Amino acid sequence: MSTLTPTRNGVFSSLRKLHINNFRLYLGIFIVLTVIAMVMMAPYLTKFDPIEQDLMNTLQGRSAKHFLGTDNLGRDIWSRLLYGGRADLFLASAAVLAPFIIGTILGAICGYFSGWVDTLVMRIADVVVAFPFYVLVISLVFILGNGVSSIFIAISLVSWVAYARIVRGETMIVRSKEFIEAAQTGGISNRKIITRHIFPNVITQAVVYAMSDIILNIGVIVTLSYFGLGIIPPTPDWGRMISEGQQFLAGGYYSLTILPAIAVIITSLGLSFIGDGLAQLLRVKR
Amino acid sequence: MTTANILEVKDLQIVARIAGHDYIAIDNISFSVAQGRARGLVGESGSGKSLTLRAIMGLLPSNVRVTSGSIKFHGKELLADKGKYRKEILGTGISMVFQEPSVALNPVMKIGKQITDSLVQHSDLNRQQARERAIDLMNQVGIRDPHKRVDDYPFQLSGGMKQRIMIAAAIACGPELILCDEPTTALDVTIQAQIIDLFKNLRKDLNVSLLYVTHDIGVVAELCDSISVMYSGRIIEQADDINKVFSNPNHAYTKALLGAIPRIDGPIQRLKGLENTAPSLTQRSQELAPPMKEIEPGWEIAQFDFADLNQLQRATSHE
Numbered sequence: 001m002s003t004l005t006p007t008r009n010g011v012f013s014s015l016r017k018l019h020i021n022n023f024r025l026y027l028g029i030f031i032v033l034t035v036i037a038m039v040m041m042a043p044y045l046t047k048f049d050p051i052e053q054d055l056m057n058t059l060q061g062r063s064a065k066h067f068l069g070t071d072n073l074g075r076d077i078w079s080r081l082l083y084g085g086r087a088d089l090f091l092a093s094a095a096v097l098a099p100f101i102i103g104t105i106l107g108a109i110c111g112y113f114s115g116w117v118d119t120l121v122m123r124i125a126d127v128v129v130a131f132p133f134y135v136l137v138i139s140l141v142f143i144l145g146n147g148v149s150s151i152f153i154a155i156s157l158v159s160w161v162a163y164a165r166i167v168r169g170e171t172m173i174v175r176s177k178e179f180i181e182a183a184q185t186g187g188i189s190n191r192k193i194i195t196r197h198i199f200p201n202v203i204t205q206a207v208v209y210a211m212s213d214i215i216l217n218i219g220v221i222v223t224l225s226y227f228g229l230g231i232i233p234p235t236p237d238w239g240r241m242i243s244e245g246q247q248f249l250a251g252g253y254y255s256l257t258i259l260p261a262i263a264v265i266i267t268s269l270g271l272s273f274i275g276d277g278l279a280q281l282l283r284v285k286r
Numbered sequence: 287m288t289t290a291n292i293l294e295v296k297d298l299q300i301v302a303r304i305a306g307h308d309y310i311a312i313d314n315i316s317f318s319v320a321q322g323r324a325r326g327l328v329g330e331s332g333s334g335k336s337l338t339l340r341a342i343m344g345l346l347p348s349n350v351r352v353t354s355g356s357i358k359f360h361g362k363e364l365l366a367d368k369g370k371y372r373k374e375i376l377g378t379g380i381s382m383v384f385q386e387p388s389v390a391l392n393p394v395m396k397i398g399k400q401i402t403d404s405l406v407q408h409s410d411l412n413r414q415q416a417r418e419r420a421i422d423l424m425n426q427v428g429i430r431d432p433h434k435r436v437d438d439y440p441f442q443l444s445g446g447m448k449q450r451i452m453i454a455a456a457i458a459c460g461p462e463l464i465l466c467d468e469p470t471t472a473l474d475v476t477i478q479a480q481i482i483d484l485f486k487n488l489r490k491d492l493n494v495s496l497l498y499v500t501h502d503i504g505v506v507a508e509l510c511d512s513i514s515v516m517y518s519g520r521i522i523e524q525a526d527d528i529n530k531v532f533s534n535p536n537h538a539y540t541k542a543l544l545g546a547i548p549r550i551d552g553p554i555q556r557l558k559g560l561e562n563t564a565p566s567l568t569q570r571s572q573e574l575a576p577p578m579k580e581i582e583p584g585w586e587i588a589q590f591d592f593a594d595l596n597q598l599q600r601a602t603s604h605e
Contacts, residue, residue, distance in 0.1 A: 178390040185343050185465075186404030186455065187377030196403070200394045 025277020031270030035263075039085040048076035050083040051234040059253055071241075071256050072248060081263055084236040089267070091148055091231070092217035095155040096210050102156065103163020104206050108194050110164065111171025111202075122168070125161040133158060137220055141229050148231060151224060155217055162213070163206050170202035204282040211275030215268040222264055238264055291318040292463050292495050293342070293380075298355035300334070300341055302567065309567050311337055311350065313575055315521045317514045319463065324489060324496035326506030326528070328543070329516030330564060335499040338516075339465050342497075343382055344369045359463070377404040381456040385468040387448035391440040397451050398424075398436035405458040423454040426491075427484060446477035450484065457488060464488075466498045470505060482509055504547055507532060515540050518564045520575060526584035536587045 038045060048066075054074030061069050068077040110118040128136070137154045144150035174180065175198070183193050224230035225239025233240060238260040245256025300312035312334045319325045327335045340346050342357055342364065357364045359379060364372040381404070384390035391400055398420040406416050417436060424432035427450040440448055449469060456464050466485070470478040482505060488494055498510055506513055506528070513531050514524035523537040535541045545558040576588040 178384055178386060179392045181345050182382070182384055182390045182452070182455070183392075183403065184345065185376055185380075185382040186407070186459075187373065187375075188404055188407050192403075192407060197392050197395070201392070 022277050022281055024273040025281060028270045028273025028275075028277055031266060032274060035085065035267050035270060036089065039082055039089055042079065042082035042086060045082060046076060046079035048079040050075060050080040050236045059248065059251075059256075061255075068259060069255055071245065072253075075236075077241075077255060077259060080236040080241060081238075081259060084238045084241060084260065085263060085267070087148075087231050087235055087237045088218055088221050088239075091151060091221055092214050095152050095159075095217045095221075096214050098152070098156040099158075099160035099213070100163055100206060100210050103160035104167045104199075104203065106160065107164035107167030107169075107206075108171050108198050108202065111168040112175055112190070112194055112198060114172075118168075121164065125164055128158060128161045133216075134220070134223065138224065138227070138229065141224055146229055146232050151221060151230060155220060159213060159216070162209060166205050166209055167202050170205055171198055174198055174201045208275055208279045208282065211271050211278060215271045215275075218264060218268060218271075290321050292321045292360060293319040293497065294356075294358040294361075295338070295342070296356045296358070298338070298341065298357065299353045300337055300346070301351055301353045303349045303351075304568065307568075309570070311519050311567055312341070313519045314355070315514075315516070315519075316355075316578070317521060317524060319495050319497050320512070320526070321462075322489075322493050322495055323512060324498055324510040325512045325514060326503075326510035327497060327499045327514050327516060328501060328503050328506055330501055330560075332564060332567070333516040334519040335501075335516050336467055339382070339467050339497070339499055342465060343376070343380070344372050377461065378408050378459045379461055380463045380465060381459065381461040382465045382467065383449070383452050383456050383469045386472050387445060387452050387469075388440070388472070390452055391448055393440055395439075396437050397440060397443070400440075401451060401455045401458055404455065408459055419458070420454075423458055424451070426457070427451070427454045428480075429454075445473055446480065449473060449477075449481055453481075453484060453488070457492060457494070460492070461494065463495045463497065466496060466500075468500050471500065471502070478505075485509055503543055515543065518570055519567075520588060521578070521586075522576075522588040524586050530585055536581060536585075537589070540587075 046067075052075065054070065056074065057066075057070055058072055058074040059070065060066055060074075063069065066076050066078070068081070071077055071080070106121050110121050136158050140154035140157060141150050144153060180193060180197060183197050188197075221230055221237070222239035222242070225237045226243040228240075228243070230239055231237040241260040242257050245253070245260070248256050295318065296316045297314045298312055298316070299310060299314055301308045302311040303309075315334075315338065317325065317327075327338065329335050337346070337350070341352055344364075346352070352365060355365075359371075359375060362371055391397065395403075398417055401420040401423055402411070402416040405411060405419060411419065421432040421436055424435060429435055429447060429450055435443075435447075440451075443451065449472075452469070469485075470481050473481060485496065485498075486509060489496065496510070498506065500506060511528055512524070512526045513528045514521045515531075515537070516522070517539050523531060523535070523540045525531045531540060532544065535544050542558070542560050546560060548557055578586045579589045580586050
């Protein structure tokens, strides 16, 4: 070995560095995957139907039969948590996808072409941003009526703006790069320049934002359900569990409220770890 | 000249809008590139040579526009119909090699894909055929082990290799004319020589015409057969035969430029620098443009005639 070059531990050192640098990413992935796995395997993890009432055994504490006790209608809390997570997580992820796609495409088009398209879309975005997020979503759901599809539509109508703005800014940076000009001199169509040259360079920021957007969506869905505007009962859902459990707090039955709250917190924490870790991993070195 | 002109620029005027004022950046320049020949466009920084290339390619910044003149490719106007015809021939008829290969390649796209990007756009090659074509092209521009290299990303290549990739991409669709925007300026001298050799070979093998922009008059001497010297947004001397200009420059500026390059023949002497810098865009005189005079067929210089001298005096007395 040459004495002039410092010795390195090769693969091991770089692996360790990766682990330390992205500890949050791995922790986040672990948490989220665990939550998703538990929610997916709900039928195997509990033998109780989350909506089946057992009025003889209401408000019970922890027991061998009911892992986390029962609620005011005698429903098993553990199985309600699992099945409730199904509804919340599915809707939250689905409601990220549509605004992600819409916002990214619109943002790239605005940033690439500028001109009147840009002005038009960005003014619409300004209008959307002018209202507080929750106020807008809640009033939209109020207008559209309860239920999964109206939550999905309401969130999509509001949160595409963030993606559009992020991607637009990034696109304007990339657009001024010479390789875009080089592609133009090759006679490549604008559509192909956007999909093949712009997207791969700008999508990172949108992906990182999407992680925190899922958290935001979970918050919105839980909040809406809390207000009775969300997922229609009897489908179990964390927000409704919190709001229904509230009235029994005074009687000392904390688990009805706190357990779904903890579920929300753990899931959000996991997603935000992933977001942070991804931001670090995918950061474009400029 | 018996061969037809592949590119003909006539009375091209380009105006830049800076802080609300219009300034003439390119003032009535005319030149042409003959089929299979190479024209060097030389001049110092800011003389408008890159802007001219960009005008041909339709890559002008938003505050710069062509106000008059024509750019014809094979006799068809490129500026007409919002550049509709230009869109058809970009890549297949004209292509371009940029100055800085490290920013002219997409950092997140495999080089093989970038080489055939425009080819795939203009033909119906499938993925496998495009890949093989990319390997062929990489062979042609002198990249070793193209089979292994085809899936590399730009950051894995050296500057010279990147420029070879750019050239491979430029010749992918078999264009008749390649515009070169100082393609060797960002490279060191040995690589520069290799790239110039590559251009020479391509000219021979593909019979491609070049419009070569550079401030290095030595490169032009080696590669081109005609020359246009630009100064302050105007062409001040041009000849279809480059040797005439080199052996007997007529314009004072051309003389000064040639005096500024070291020669290995002839007596040893101090190199002369240029006396003054060119006026900046906002300070240029817009009225005092000496007209182009043909001093012999295929050789023009910008010069006031004695008949024009009165006019000149009148113009200066106004100031």
